[in-house]
Amino acid sequence: xxxxxxxxxxxxxxxxxxxxxxxxxxxxxxxxxxxxxxxxxxxxxxxxxxxxxxxxxxxxxxxxxxxxxxxxxxxxxxxxxxxxxxxxxxxxxxxxxxxxxxxxxxxxxxxxxxxxxxxxxxxxxxxxxxxxxxxxxxxxxxxxxxxxxxxxxxxxxxxxxxxxxxxxxxxxxxxxxxxxxxxxxxxxxxxxxxxxxxxxxxxxxxxxxxxxxxxxxxxxxxxxxxxxxxxxxxxxxxxxxxxxxxxxxxxxxxxxxxxxxxxxxxxxxxxxxxxxxxxxxxxxxxxxxxxxxxxxxxxxxxxxxxxxxxxxxxxxxxxxxxxxxxxxxxxxxxxxxxxxxxxxxxxxxxxxxxxxxxxxxxxxxxxxxxxxxxxxxxxxxxxxxxxxxxxxxxxxxxxxxxxxxxxxxxxxxxxxxxxxxxxxxxxxxxxxxxxxxxxxxxxxxxxxxxxxxxxxxxxxxxxxxxxxxxxxxxxxxxxxxxxxxxxxxxxxxxxxxxxxxxxxxxxxxxxxxxxxxxxxxxxxxx
Amino acid sequence: xxxxxxxxxxxxxxxxxxxxxxxxxxxxxxxxxxxxxxxxxxxxxxxxxxxxxxxxxxxxxxxxxxxxxxxxxxxxxxxxxxxxxxxxxxxxxxxxxxxxxxxxxxxxxxxxxxxxxxxxxxxxxxxxxxxxxxxxxxxxxxxxxxxxxxxxxxxxxxxxxxxxxxxxxxxxxxxxxxxxxxxxxxxxxxxxxxxxxxxxxxxxxxxxxxxxxxxxxxxxxxxxxxxxxxxxxxxxxxxxxxxxxxxxxxxxxxxxxxxxxxxxxxxxxxxxxxxxxxxxxxxxxxxxxxxxxxxxxxxxxxxxxxxxxxxxxxxxxxxxxxxxxxxxxxxxxxxxxxxxxxxxxxxxxxxxxxxxxxx
Numbered sequence: 040x041x042x043x044x045x046x047x048x049x050x051x052x053x054x055x056x057x058x059x060x061x062x063x064x065x066x067x068x069x070x071x072x073x074x075x076x077x078x079x080x081x082x083x084x085x086x087x088x089x090x091x092x093x094x095x096x097x098x099x100x101x102x103x104x105x106x107x108x109x110x111x112x113x114x115x116x117x118x119x120x121x122x123x124x125x126x127x128x129x130x131x132x133x134x135x136x137x138x139x140x141x142x143x144x145x146x147x148x149x150x151x152x153x154x155x156x157x158x159x160x161x162x163x164x165x166x167x168x169x170x171x172x173x174x175x176x177x178x179x180x181x182x183x184x185x186x187x188x189x190x191x192x193x194x195x196x197x198x199x200x201x202x203x204x205x206x207x208x209x210x211x212x213x214x215x216x217x218x219x220x221x222x223x224x225x226x227x228x229x230x231x232x233x234x235x236x237x238x239x240x241x242x243x244x245x246x247x248x249x250x251x252x253x254x255x256x257x258x259x260x261x262x263x264x265x266x267x268x269x270x271x272x273x274x275x276x277x278x279x280x281x282x283x284x285x286x287x288x289x290x291x292x293x294x295x296x297x298x299x300x301x302x303x304x305x306x307x308x309x310x311x312x313x314x315x316x317x318x319x320x321x322x323x324x325x326x327x328x329x330x331x332x333x334x335x336x337x338x339x340x341x342x343x344x345x346x347x348x349x350x351x352x353x354x355x356x357x358x359x360x361x362x363x364x365x366x367x368x369x370x371x372x373x374x375x376x377x378x379x380x381x382x383x384x385x386x387x388x389x390x391x392x393x394x395x396x397x398x399x400x401x402x403x404x405x406x407x408x409x410x411x412x413x414x415x416x417x418x419x420x421x422x423x424x425x426x427x428x429x430x431x432x433x434x435x436x437x438x439x440x441x442x443x444x445x446x447x448x449x450x451x452x453x454x455x456x457x458x459x460x461x462x463x464x465x466x467x468x469x470x471x472x473x474x475x476x477x478x479x480x481x482x483x484x485x486x487x488x489x490x491x492x493x494x495x496x497x498x499x500x501x502x503x504x505x506x507x508x509x510x511x512x513x514x515x516x517x518x519x520x521x522x523x524x525x526x527x528x529x530x531x532x533x534x535x536x537x538x539x540x541x542x543x544x545x546x547x548x549x550x551x552x553x554x555x556x557x558x559x560x561x562x563x564x565x
Numbered sequence: 566x567x568x569x570x571x572x573x574x575x576x577x578x579x580x581x582x583x584x585x586x587x588x589x590x591x592x593x594x595x596x597x598x599x600x601x602x603x604x605x606x607x608x609x610x611x612x613x614x615x616x617x618x619x620x621x622x623x624x625x626x627x628x629x630x631x632x633x634x635x636x637x638x639x640x641x642x643x644x645x646x647x648x649x650x651x652x653x654x655x656x657x658x659x660x661x662x663x664x665x666x667x668x669x670x671x672x673x674x675x676x677x678x679x680x681x682x683x684x685x686x687x688x689x690x691x692x693x694x695x696x697x698x699x700x701x702x703x704x705x706x707x708x709x710x711x712x713x714x715x716x717x718x719x720x721x722x723x724x725x726x727x728x729x730x731x732x733x734x735x736x737x738x739x740x741x742x743x744x745x746x747x748x749x750x751x752x753x754x755x756x757x758x759x760x761x762x763x764x765x766x767x768x769x770x771x772x773x774x775x776x777x778x779x780x781x782x783x784x785x786x787x788x789x790x791x792x793x794x795x796x797x798x799x800x801x802x803x804x805x806x807x808x809x810x811x812x813x814x815x816x817x818x819x820x821x822x823x824x825x826x827x828x829x830x831x832x833x834x835x836x837x838x839x840x841x842x843x844x845x846x847x848x849x850x851x852x853x854x855x856x857x858x859x860x861x862x863x864x865x866x867x868x869x870x871x872x873x874x875x876x877x878x879x880x881x882x883x884x885x886x887x888x889x890x891x892x893x894x895x896x897x898x899x900x901x902x903x904x905x906x907x908x909x910x911x912x913x914x915x916x917x918x919x920x921x922x923x924x
Contacts, residue, residue: 092771123773134723135761136768138715139697147839149773151701154835164839197772374733397737409727410734412752422749423738451756466737 043204043236044068044091044114044126046262049105051086051095060086062260064105068204068238073230074264075247076240077274078257080484081454084240087257088206091238092126093119110203123149127197128206131213131482133189137196142168142184143177146195167195170233171225185360187218191225198229205229207239212482215360216510223247242484244271245278245549249294268292276485279513279549282560299553311564312556315537319520322350324386325504326371326400326473331380333366333528340366341377342528348473348504353495355515355536356508357546358525364508365404367525368475371506372402384473398427401471405478407462408450416453416461417446420468427469440464440494456487463491474498474505480514492518516540516548516558566903567844568698571690573852573859574601574900578686580859581893582679584866586875588671588884591678594894598685601897604904607692618688625684626677633673635661640668642881671877701838706788706830716765724758731757780830788826794819802867848903855899862893 046066052059060083068074068091076084089095093114096103107114110125130136139145146167150160168174171191181189190210197205207226211219223241227250230237238255241247248254254270256263271281271292280299284292287310293299299307328346332339341363348354356364369375371382373393382389384399413419420442421433437446442464445453450461467474474495480488488511495505495518509515515522515536522539524531524546531545538544540558542551548558557563581594602615634647636659647662691699696715703711731753732742740746794815801812844852865871875884 094767094771098767098770119770120773123771128768128771130764130768130771132761132764135764136772138700138712138769140695143839144697148697151836151838153773154837157837157839160837160839200773372737374737393733393736394739398739402737404730404733404737406730407734409757410731410738410749410753412749412756422740425740427739466734469739 041070042067043070044107044109046090047106047108049090049103049107051090051103052101053086054100056101059260060101061090061262064262066255066262066264068236069252070203070236071234072252073227073237073250074239074253074255075244075251075267076238076255076257077242077244077270077276079276079486080456082258083260083262084257085208087255087262088128088208088238088240090114091204091206092128093117093122094128123197123202124200125202126204126206127200127202128208129190129193129197129210131209133186133193133213136193137181137189140180140182141177142173142179142181142192142195145181145192146199149196149200163199163201164195167199170198170229171195172228185218186214187221190214190218190222194222194225194229203236205235205237207237207241209240209242209482211241211243217359219243220246242276242482244276245280248278248281249298267294279560280553283550283553283563286560286563286565288565296549296552307553310554310557312554312562313564315556315562319351319499321352321520322502324349325384326506327381327383327386328367328371329381329383331367331370331382332378333363333370333375334378340375340528341370341525344380344525344528344530346506346523346530346533348506350472350502350504351499352504352520353499353518354504354506355519355522355539356506356525357510357512357515357522358531361527362525363528364525365477366528368402368404368477368506368508371475372396372400374402397471398469399471400473400475401467401469402475403463403466403477403479405481407466408455408458409462411450411458411462411465414449415447416442416450419450419461419465423465423468436464436468436470440468441490455482456484459483459487460490463494470503472503474503476505476507476509478509479507480509480511488514488517512540512546512548513559522546566693566848566900566907567842567852568694568702569842569844570848570852570855570900570903571694572702573855574897575686575690576859577855577862577893577899578897579683580862581897582682582686584862584871585679585890585894586675587890588675588678588875589886590891590894591675591682593891594682594897595678595685597894597897598682598689601900601904602685602689602692604901605689605693606904607689612692615685615688615692618684622681622684625680626674629677629680630670630673633669633676634665636669640664640666640878640881642667644670668877668881671881675875675877698842704827704831705834705836706827708830708834712769716762716769723761724754727757728754780833784826784829787822787829791819791823791826794822845907851899851903855896858893858896 046064049061049064050059051061064087076088078084086095089099090107091109091114095101096115097119103115109122112122112125114122137145139148143164146164147160150163155163168177171194173188173191173195176184176188181192184192194210210226211222214222223246226237226239229235239247248267248271251267254265254267256265256270256274268291271277271294272285278294280296281292281294284299284303287306289303289306291302293302324347326346326348328344331341331344333341344367356367358364366375370377373389373391373396389396411419413422417433417437420436424433424436437443442461445457450458453461463479479491492514495507498505507515507518519536521533522536523533532539534544537558539546540548540551542555550557550560550562554563578594578598582591585591607615643664643666646664649660649662652659652661700711700715728750731750735742735746735749740749742750798812798816798819801815802809805812872887872890
């Protein structure tokens with residue numbers, strides 16, 4: 040194997056870090072390989088990726104030991120500007136990496152600054168746009184594109200420089216499922232058709248692992264390069280199909296449903312699902328939505344939507360981007376004004392003011408960590424409780440959310456995952472009976488999802504109820520008692536979760552497609 | 566209209582506003598800007614920017630009149646009298662209040678109208694052309710500074726959106742969102758803005774947009790020396806008339822240093838363009854004439870050759886009206902026929918600003 044990049048005994052610490060972010064890393068990246076970089080949040084994945092284009096340590100500062108070589112360049116000493124020609128990088132946020140207005144201008148900008156002759160520039164830009172299948176968007180303004188399209192423009196801009204190594208740092212984490220699929224398919228096609236060496240950090244592994252030559256596992260600053268099947272044999276966040284096979288002790292471990300059927304068909308046919316627990320008997324009605332309609336100008340976001348939520352229920356709100364999920368939650372909490380319909384809390388009309396509504400129906404929008412501003416976690420929770428009638432005492436809230444150990448820490452110094460948890464807790468610290476969560480697992484790793492699932496179960500057990508708008512079907516199957524799918528602002532179905540995600544349901548889970556009667560790997564008798 | 570043409574127009578507007586004290590000229594100029602603003606293309610975001618600039622300009626207009634009212638003591642036509650107060654000696658013993666005269670109000674209104682015209686001119690300009698287009702137009706020597714400004718402009722809408730979202734989050738937590746909640750609103754927005762700026766800068770670095778090649782010390786020295794030389798030249802020219810030749814020499818040296826700095830930076834920072842803005846011949850001519858007129862206005866003002874100035878303190882006369890004085894303001898209407906003839910085509914694929922996609 041010809042190595043295009045090598046990392047030799049590299050340790051690295053951020054200027055403000057407590058300890059090393061990477062420890063004694065040794066690794067070679069073979070030319071033409073497709074490697075998925077996986078591991079828990081804050082484990083060092085992004086830091087590892089930035090070694091290859093010199094951003095670590097040139098942009099971040101800090102102390103580095105060892106040597107990183109990329110296509111013969113010493114990455115720590117070659118200016119990042121120069122290294123960009125060899126190692127192109129795409130970041131998470133499509134908004135925070137574009138400078139031009141039009142797609143074509145964005146793809147050409149770096150080439151223009153390098154005084155690339157126009158004919159060559161034209162050829163490179165055309166090639167990059169074609170490779171990402173966005174040739175038809177070349178005249179479009181970036182502000183009119185979807186998130187998936189914008190990320191593909193960012194990849195095209197990196198590709199136009201002709202890199203030999205493509206680095207992608209969670210390029211799909213800010214996108215919905217559809218946008219993520221488009222971007223990841225585009226990356227896979229680039230690798231397949233051009234043989235471009237690719238390192239991709241991602242949490243959504245089910246689509247990527249079947250395509251990967253290697254998995255680079257980064258955890259606690261330690262880095263190991265593994266075969267994908269060896270990786271899924273021990274990784275908590277492995278795709279559901281692999282976890283099911285692990286549970287049934289099947290060997291080799293499949294990465295796709297097709298592999299599972301082809302290799303282990305008889306064993307899966309013999310697998311038995313545990314008897315489903317009796318459906319919870321819902322308590323009193325907490326929330327009722329009747330004939331809700333909502334429009335943004337001429338765009339009808341919701342049309343005649345009905346919804347009832349009772350004590351002990353967790354409702355998964357599903358649907359593609361633009362189907363009206365967020366609009367429904369915002370209307371319930373008073374942030375969007377419906378055109379028609381009624382919203383009732385405990386059979387009474389919902390109050391008008393947002394603060395009063397959120398006292399009963401606590402809403403956690405996307406990226407709630409944006410509003411954290413207090414010096415400690417305890418103060419942040421206390422800030423939410425101040426002035427809330429009937430709110431519990433601060434210490435009790437900290438204990439209930441599991442923050443006693445970090446109560447005195449500054450939220451800004453926590454890892455992204457911890458900060459997100461604190462933000463969710465701050466929005467719900469006053470213990471509203473109804474929780475409304477909008478995409479709470481976006482960018483979350485397996486432990487973060489498990490934490491949130493446990494909180495939702497506790498809440499339901501105490502007689503609360505929740506609506507979780509999500510694209511994450513596996514998480515929905517894990518926490519929901521019911522599933523409501525919206526399509527173009529209308530309810531497409533409202534079913535018990537075991538019917539919605541079951542084999543004959545409208546959204547069968549991967550496990551349900553393999554084992555009759557099961558939805559999650561844990562439902563199958565080992 | 567091309568970016569160059571818009572730049573030429575805003576140069577004419579700015580030069581006209583800054584070289585006149587004639588209320589007629591300023592009124593005509595403001596009317597011309599308003600007409601061009603109505604006809605000019607702009608995104609929804611730029612429309613918001615125009616409204617903000619209009620409010621800011623009107624605020625400064627009112628402030629200018631208010632400042633004139635409390636800093637009285639000039640003029641003879643007393644309109645009303647404010648209570649008198651004097652600032653402490655360590656503040657120069659400035660007298661505040663007293664007789665408010667028609668002359669001081671007129672002078673304050675003229676100063677406010679100048680500021681309003683300049684602000685509105687730039688608001689129309691920035692709405693009509695993108696930050697990226699301005700960056701492409703910037704000379705190589707100013708590329709890095711232009712890049713920083715462009716990044717700032719690119720991040721502005723996201724920061725405004727952040728502030729809205731933080732207000733919502735505060736409301737959802739039952740916390741005040743009005744003036745009392747301002748510190749809790751501003752701090753996360755600033756932190757978020759800084760964080761986003763860092764991520765943007767990192768992305769730019771990773772994509773090879775970083776700083777241009779270093780220039781030699783002599784070029785940097787020329788760039789640094791140009792500004793003090795030009796300031797010194799202006800000071801000598803206006804305040805030491807007996808040795809104006811020294812001022813002229815300093816001005817020539819400063820301008821030379823500036824040109825050398827720009828030329829050497831451009832020589833080292835070569836750029837190419839994938840596409841070149843189409844500019845019809847007639848527009849090219851008109852834009853060049855507009856730019857030349859702006860330069861001529863400034864030169865004429867410096868030389869004291871401009872007619873039609875207005876001094877309300879010289880007996881509060883009616884402002885002079887002459888065709889020559891109002892000509893630059895009327896000339897600021899020149900984009901109208903071009904905007905009517907060649908309206909900017911809307912970018913394919915939908916509106917300039919994406920409709921809300923809440924889910």
